[in-house]
Amino acid sequence: MNRQPDWSLWRSFAAVIANGSLSAAARALKLSQPTLGRHIEALEAGLGLPLFERTLTGLKPTAAALQLYGPVAEAEANLATATMLAEGAQAEPGGTVRITASAMISNYVLPDLLLGIRERHPRIAIEVVPSDSAENLLLREADIAIRMFRPTQLELVTRRLGDIALVPAAHERYLERRGTPASVDALWSHDLIGFDRSDAILLHARNLGITLSRDNFVLRSDDQPHLWELIKAGLGIGFAQENLARRTPGIVALPIDLAIPPLEIWLTTHRDLFTSHRIRAIYDALAEGLLTYINA
Structure with a gap:
C-alpha cells in the first residue's frame, strides 16, 4: 500500500491554488520555488494523478486539483483551529504573540505601547507584522490584529476602541x-x-x-x-x-474641515485564542494603550 502524502505536500498544493502561482505560494510559505515545485511533483507522484498543467504562464490546476482543494483547505483551517485551542488551554504566561497592524500604527504608535507592555510582560515575546492588508487570523497569520475596519467573521472576538480623526x-x-x-x-x-x-x-x-x-x-x-x-x-x-x-x-x-471620515480602530483576535493567558494579557494591554492614544 502506498504511504499517504505528507501534510507539507498538501499544504504546498493548497498554497499554489490559493495564491494563484508557484512564486506567490513560495513567498506565502517562505519556501523557495524549487522546493515548492518538488512538493507538487512528489504529491502528483504519490497520488498517481496530475494536479497542474504546465503552461507558459505557470501552473494551471486541473479539474481534479480543484475538486481536492476544498477538503484540503478545510483540513488546513481545522488544523489551525486545533493549534489555537491548544494554545488557549496553556496556562504558561510566556511564549510569543504575533500582532498585525497598519504600517502607520506599527511604526508610530506601537513602539511606545510596546515599551510599557514589555515592562509588564517581559516573558512574552512580541512579533509585529506591519501590513495594510488584512492578515488572516483564522489561519494564524497573526494572533491579534489592530484593524481600521470592523471584522465580520463570527469566529473572531472584536472590540471597537474608537475613532481617529x-x-x-x-x-x-x-x-x-x-x-x-x-x-x-x-x-x-x-x-x-x-x-x-x-x-x-x-x-x-x-x-x-x-x-x-x-x-x-x-x-x-x-x-x-x-x-x-x-x-x-x-x-x-x-x-x-x-x-x-x-x-x-x-x-x-491645520484647522480646516475637509469632512474626512475618521479611522475606526478595532482590536481583534480569534475566539479560541482569547482564553490563552498570554494572548489575553497582550490584548488587554494593547486595548489600554490604544485607548490612551485615541483619547489623547
Missing part, C-alpha cells in the same frame, strides 16, 4: 516658508503630499465638489510612513492622524 497637517518649517492656509480653497494652492496610485483622496475631494488630479500633489507615494516622513521634513501639506500630528514636535494640525 484625519486632518491636513504640515511642519512648522513649511508653514513659515509658505504661510498657513486658512480655508479649503487656499489649501489647494500649496505643495500637497498624497497618494500615487491610490485615488482615495481624489474621490473624497470629488464628493466635496472639489476637482483634483494627481498633478495637484507635488510629492506622491502609496507608502504611508514615507508620506508621513515627507510631511515631517517640511516638504508640504499632507493628511495625518490628528492624534499623531498633535504629539509630533513641529507638526501642526
Whole structure:
C-alpha cells in the first residue's frame, strides 16, 4: 500500500491554488520555488494523478486539483483551529504573540505601547507584522490584529476602541516658508503630499465638489510612513492622524474641515485564542494603550 502524502505536500498544493502561482505560494510559505515545485511533483507522484498543467504562464490546476482543494483547505483551517485551542488551554504566561497592524500604527504608535507592555510582560515575546492588508487570523497569520475596519467573521472576538480623526497637517518649517492656509480653497494652492496610485483622496475631494488630479500633489507615494516622513521634513501639506500630528514636535494640525471620515480602530483576535493567558494579557494591554492614544 502506498504511504499517504505528507501534510507539507498538501499544504504546498493548497498554497499554489490559493495564491494563484508557484512564486506567490513560495513567498506565502517562505519556501523557495524549487522546493515548492518538488512538493507538487512528489504529491502528483504519490497520488498517481496530475494536479497542474504546465503552461507558459505557470501552473494551471486541473479539474481534479480543484475538486481536492476544498477538503484540503478545510483540513488546513481545522488544523489551525486545533493549534489555537491548544494554545488557549496553556496556562504558561510566556511564549510569543504575533500582532498585525497598519504600517502607520506599527511604526508610530506601537513602539511606545510596546515599551510599557514589555515592562509588564517581559516573558512574552512580541512579533509585529506591519501590513495594510488584512492578515488572516483564522489561519494564524497573526494572533491579534489592530484593524481600521470592523471584522465580520463570527469566529473572531472584536472590540471597537474608537475613532481617529484625519486632518491636513504640515511642519512648522513649511508653514513659515509658505504661510498657513486658512480655508479649503487656499489649501489647494500649496505643495500637497498624497497618494500615487491610490485615488482615495481624489474621490473624497470629488464628493466635496472639489476637482483634483494627481498633478495637484507635488510629492506622491502609496507608502504611508514615507508620506508621513515627507510631511515631517517640511516638504508640504499632507493628511495625518490628528492624534499623531498633535504629539509630533513641529507638526501642526491645520484647522480646516475637509469632512474626512475618521479611522475606526478595532482590536481583534480569534475566539479560541482569547482564553490563552498570554494572548489575553497582550490584548488587554494593547486595548489600554490604544485607548490612551485615541483619547489623547
